[in-house]
Amino acid sequence: MQASYNIRLDEELKETAFSVFDSYGISPAQAIRLFLKQVAHTRAIPLSLDWEQVREPNEETKQAIEDARREYATAERYGTLEDALQAMKKIANE
DSSP: OOOOOOOOOOHHHHHHHHHHHHHTTOOHHHHHHHHHHHHHHHTSOSSOTTTTSOOOOOHHHHHHHHHHHHHHHHOOOOSSHHHHHHHHHHHHHO
């Protein structure tokens, strides 16, 4: 037995969401069925409801970001792909 359920959507939300469904090659009905099947299977909503929460990186991540920024600021730059390839060959032979 099948049931129908109607919902009202803001037009902009509908167009944006439906274009995402289309990019995956699925219809809105298929997408909604997938969502409902996941809810039924897991007995949970498969979304993060705290997406607006600001997340502070841990100390290890902060250090990695600092290291990457420092390395980027001092990294050697190459004018062409050939220059970069030659530098990599030189490093490999050291």
